[in-house]
Amino acid sequence: MDNRGFLPAPNELAAPAREVHRVAMRLASDPSSVTEFRLEKRALQANVMMTPRLPAWPEDDIQAVVQLDDPSGHIDPETFVPALEVRIAGAPVATRWERKGATWRTSIDGRYLDGPSLVEVFARDDRGKWLGWGFVEVVSRRR
Incomplete structure (x- = not known):
């Protein structure tokens, strides 16, 4: 070598x-x-953005956007399919992702929780390797 x-x-x-x-x-x-x-x-990476930054549930839905990029040019981010996962308070939540080019979007509906919680979005490659991560902390009103 x-x-x-x-x-x-x-x-x-x-x-x-x-x-x-x-x-x-x-x-x-x-x-x-x-x-x-x-x-x-591998240079492939994911930029995970979530809005609003300070959501209050159940009123505010969270918009998650995952933008793929490969500065090396070896992987086409517009055709690559990442493994995307949403977690609320550590528990996986099913979401429907929509793709446009190298950008993936989903909406996470507000819900009642027992206090503040972390909402996280993870992006991994086809081998399970980390590409990116984002989070927001939600404040939830009890029913």
Whole structure:
């Protein structure tokens, strides 16, 4: 790796500290079988925005917007499908997401809760890796 010669291949490679590593692999029994590739971290990320910032339930519905971006250009955020999850007080809540290009939107209906709670939106990739997260704290009136 990075012009240091050949070593036995590890079971996994750690994420590179710098942007790109040059990796060459070959079969131990065939020195002519060299294959080179670049190893770099996935740059795909999700910006999660939630409004209003200080919602009061049940009056205020929360609008959640997830904007995907890949500064490296390796993944098209307009075709990538993230795993999106909404949680209220730590419990998953089913929501219907709508997509337009690289932007996903949902509305989280206000409801009665037993006091203040955290409403969170998580975005993960197809392997379950973290892309982004957002939250608001809601104040709820009791019935």
